[in-house]
Structure formats: structure tokens, C-alpha cells
Amino acid sequence: MALPLGIVGVAALALTGCVGDAEPGASEEPGGTAAPAEGCEDYADYGTFEGAEVNIYGTILDEEANRLNESWADFSECTGIEVVYEGSAEFEAQINVRVQGGNPPDLAIFPQPGLLASVAGTGSVLPAPESVVANAQEFWTEDWQNYGTVDGTFYAAPLMASVKGFVWYSPSVWEENGWEVPTTLDELDELTATIAESEVTPWCVGFGSGEATGWPGTDWVEDYVLRTAGPDVYDQWITHEIPFDSPEIVEAMDRVGDLIKNPDYVNGGIGDVSTIATTDFGEAGLPVLDGECAMHHQASFYEGFWGEGVTVAEDGDVWGFILPGTEADAAAVTGGGEFVGAFSDAEEVVAVQTYLSSDLWANNRVSLGGVISANSGLDPANAGSDLLQSAVETLQDPNTTFRFDGSDLMPGAVGSGTFWTGMVDWVSGADTESVLAQIESSWP
Structure with a gap:
């Protein structure tokens, strides 16, 4: 863990021990010299606080929220800081409401760099303290810092x-039917058509996500733009150097439509194409377990949605492969992440913010299962499954062509606005050209 002396830029945190039984006569107040309580050695530099509370607001819900709370349990016990997390499916809208109303959280976990940028533009988000900057420089690539x-x-x-x-x-299910993992997008198309001739529906899809409904559809399009048009076009698209409705984007979106707007190919175990818009993304893949659909397109974090007792392994209940490229062995992937911004520079807030930027937190959280991190100090062996370990190795592989989720980098009005709603319109029957033209006209 990188924790430089002078943990905060505005007020240095004392290098003290953890909450617990101290040596006789030793102070337990911040600035004291108590030795770390047993098991708290890793947290000694963060200081001790009596009765301090830090509230965090984000989009993480349900079991993932439980694991998030568990990831800082030892930190809380050792520092005395009570970390109170509030998750909301309406975060994207409500964070602005809370900021404008003068009631921001101490820390916010932003799911999109574009949203971070728009909120930071109000002057309400504080620049990262020195300790967080140091951790970011040590454990994160320049690209990730730039986000x-x-x-x-x-x-x-x-x-x-x-x-x-x-x-x-x-x-x-695949072994019973003799289906093999495709190595190109053309092979994926052929496999989809083959599966459609069986008793299993090829795909199950869900775009539902509360006020964020539509984002799973943007992931489909972004994956196909990167693979069919290449990283340069992808970069030009998300920065609006080319129009949102450029021919390359139309082609990529139509290719997605060939799969998930085809009534013969969806929506296994759920209904027809119309159900995609209303099916919650967290539940959309579950028919895979019952053999009602053959494939579900979703990120590595979906491992946490399969439920208790489900084995993620090549010979287990469920497994996954990276969407292939136009050629075999293509090494281009999209990805996402969260970013922790602060609205307070209180010592206890900076302590929590610094911990969350450390390799210690990354290893603690990933070892609980369901997620990964691009933190370079993360040991891939701590990932909860072979699939997540492979995802960590993909992020750490210098040969991987990685691009951040496009909608997350676009201006909020588009990325978490018209692009999301446009995908709902599109999957509900609107044609590609009109949807993309409408999104293009909304670009600020």
C-alpha cells in the first residue's frame, strides 16, 4: 500500500495505531502513539478516529453492496471510522439533485467519467488529496488516471x-449440443443461426436498469464498433471527431440488431424481442442456467449475479468467452470502472478515500469475489474464479487493446442520456439511422 507521509494536502493525518486494546498509558486519540492492535498493522498509517462517520453514495446494490461494505470492515474496526454506504439505482440523476440542494455525500462512487466531469464542472467535487494522487500514480496506468x-x-x-x-x-448445454466457442464474429453469427434450429433460444438480453435503463444496449454497440471499425474510429466516435451516426457506427449497430432484434434469436426464457427493454439486466442472463437460452452478453462483473451455489468454471454451471473480433485472436476489449470523488476534505474522509485507492483495498475487495480491479498491485490469484483471473490478466496485458466504455466517456447528456434512451427506442422497433441521427443531434 502506498501511503505517503502527510496523507492529506489540507491536514496531515497522524500516524497512529488502530482502535482496540492499546499498550498501558498509550493514547488512543488521533495523534497518539498507540501500537497497532493485533490484525490492524496494515491500517496503522490511516490514524484513529473516535465517533467519525463517512458516508458514500453510489450505484452498487444488493449482494455487491454487501461485499463493498465487507471490504472496509477491517479498516473501520481499526480506524474507528464508520463507513455508511447508500446505493441507488437513480444515482445518475440524484447526485446532481443532492449537489444542487447542498446535501452532497462525503464521497461518491461515479460509474462514468463523463458524469464525474459534469459534476466536477460545477465546482463541487474536490481535487484528489496528495495521498490519493500518490496511490493513483503508483497503481494505475496513465489512461486510468486520465479517466x-x-x-x-x-x-x-x-x-x-x-x-x-x-x-x-x-x-x-453446449457440450450436449456439440457447440464450440466461436473465434470470429462471423463464426458467432453462424453459431447463433445453428442454435436457433435447436430447442434452445440463442440469446437472452435485458436493457432494464431503473433510471439507467438502456446502458446494456450501449455496451453491445461499443463492443461491435471497437471490433468492426477499430480503435481509431472508436476514439473518434466517443470524442465526436466523427458524427455519432457515421456509416461505421450504423454498420456496427445493424450487426448487433441482426442478433438481438431477430425474433428467432431472442429472448430465451423471457419472451419476445419487446421484453428486452423491460427485463432487468441483472436477471436477464439467468435463463442460461436453465438451458432456456444459450448466450448472454454482459461484463465480467456479472459473475456476482449468478447466485449462491453457482460454479463459474469451464466445467462448471456457467462460463464465458470474450466476444471475438473480425479475425481470430483479436485482442481488443472494452471495459468500465468506478471513480471515487470527494465533496469533503475532512481527515476521516481523506483516510477512506486513500484506502479505496490503495492496493490493499483492491486485494481485499477482489478476494471477496464477483469483481476485479485494474490496480497494478492486485494479485490476480485473489480473483474469485478462473474467469475473473483471466479478466485481470487481460487488463494487465500490455498487448491488450483496451478502450473504456464509450458512453461513460461521452458528455452526460449523451452517454447517460440520449444514447441510453435511444437504445430502448431502437430495440423497441425504431430503425438504426433515425436513432443514431437523434443521438447525434443531442450532442452538446
Whole structure:
């Protein structure tokens, strides 16, 4: 863990022990000299605080929220800081409401760099303290640091990460039917047509996500733009150097439509194409387990949605492969992540923010299962399954062509606005050209 002396830029945290039984006569107050309590050695440099509370607001819900709370349990016990997490499916809208109403959280876990940029533009997000900057420089690549930077100011260190574009499937169902993992997009198309001739529906898909409904559809399009048009076009698209409705984007989106707007190919175990718009993304892949659909497109974090007792392994209940490229062995992937921004510079807030940017937190959280991180200090062996270990190795592989989730980098009005709603319109029957033209006209 990198924790430089002078943990905060505004007020240095004392290098003290953890909450617990101290040596006789030793102080337990911040600034004291108590030796770390047993098991708290890793947290000694963060200081001790009596009755301190830090609230965090984010989009992480359900079991993943439980694991998030568990990831800082030892930190809380050792420092005395009570970390109170509030998750909301309406975060994207409500964070602005809370900021404008003068009631921001101490820390916010932003799921999109574009949203971070828009909120930081109000002047409400504080620049990252020195200790967070140091951790970011040690454990995160320049690209990942840039995602948390707005107009040259570094505000937010990355937290978790995901490799997008996994295609999840049941190994036993595939073995029974003799289906093999495709190595190109053309082979995927051929496999989809073959599966459609069986008693299993090829795909199950869900775009539902509360006020964020539509984002799973943007992931499909981004994956196909990167693979069919290449990284240069992808970069030009997300920065609006080319129009949103450029021919390359139309082609990629139509190719997605050939799969998930085809009534013969969806929506296994759920209904017809119309159900995609309303099916919650967290539940959309579950028919894979029952053999009602053959494939589900979703990020590495979806491992945490399969439920208790489900084995993720090549010979287990469920497994996944990365969506292939136009040629075999293509090494281009999209991914996402969260970023922790602060609205308070209180000592206890900076202590929590620094911990969340460390390799210690990354290893603690990943070892609990379900997620990964692009933190270079993460030991891939701590990932909860072979699939997640492979995802970590993909992120750490210098030969991987990695591009951050496009909608997350676009201006909020588009990335978490018209692009999301446009995908719902599109899967509900609107044609590609009109949807993309409408999104193009909304670009600020």
C-alpha cells in the first residue's frame, strides 16, 4: 500500500495505531502513539478516529453492496471510522439533485467519467488529496488516471474495473449440443443461426436498469464498433471527431440488431424481442442456467449475479468467452470502472478515500469475489474464479487493446442520456439511422 507521509494536502493525518486494546498509558486519540492492535498493522498509517462517520453514495446494490461494505470492515474496526454506504439505482440523476440542494455525500462512487466531469464542472467535487494522487500514480496506468481527470485536474482515483463483452454460457448445454466457442464474429453469427434450429433460444438480453435503463444496449454497440471499425474510429466516435451516426457506427449497430432484434434469436426464457427493454439486466442472463437460452452478453462483473451455489468454471454451471473480433485472436476489449470523488476534505474522509485507492483495498475487495480491479498491485490469484483471473490478466496485458466504455466517456447528456434512451427506442422497433441521427443531434 502506498501511503505517503502527510496523507492529506489540507491536514496531515497522524500516524497512529488502530482502535482496540492499546499498550498501558498509550493514547488512543488521533495523534497518539498507540501500537497497532493485533490484525490492524496494515491500517496503522490511516490514524484513529473516535465517533467519525463517512458516508458514500453510489450505484452498487444488493449482494455487491454487501461485499463493498465487507471490504472496509477491517479498516473501520481499526480506524474507528464508520463507513455508511447508500446505493441507488437513480444515482445518475440524484447526485446532481443532492449537489444542487447542498446535501452532497462525503464521497461518491461515479460509474462514468463523463458524469464525474459534469459534476466536477460545477465546482463541487474536490481535487484528489496528495495521498490519493500518490496511490493513483503508483497503481494505475496513465489512461486510468486520465479517466479521473477533468480539465487537467485529478479528482477521482479508480476503484473497481470490469472487462466488458463476455458471452456467458452453460458448458453442459453446449457440450450436449456439440457447440464450440466461436473465434470470429462471423463464426458467432453462424453459431447463433445453428442454435436457433435447436430447442434452445440463442440469446437472452435485458436493457432494464431503473433510471439507467438502456446502458446494456450501449455496451453491445461499443463492443461491435471497437471490433468492426477499430480503435481509431472508436476514439473518434466517443470524442465526436466523427458524427455519432457515421456509416461505421450504423454498420456496427445493424450487426448487433441482426442478433438481438431477430425474433428467432431472442429472448430465451423471457419472451419476445419487446421484453428486452423491460427485463432487468441483472436477471436477464439467468435463463442460461436453465438451458432456456444459450448466450448472454454482459461484463465480467456479472459473475456476482449468478447466485449462491453457482460454479463459474469451464466445467462448471456457467462460463464465458470474450466476444471475438473480425479475425481470430483479436485482442481488443472494452471495459468500465468506478471513480471515487470527494465533496469533503475532512481527515476521516481523506483516510477512506486513500484506502479505496490503495492496493490493499483492491486485494481485499477482489478476494471477496464477483469483481476485479485494474490496480497494478492486485494479485490476480485473489480473483474469485478462473474467469475473473483471466479478466485481470487481460487488463494487465500490455498487448491488450483496451478502450473504456464509450458512453461513460461521452458528455452526460449523451452517454447517460440520449444514447441510453435511444437504445430502448431502437430495440423497441425504431430503425438504426433515425436513432443514431437523434443521438447525434443531442450532442452538446
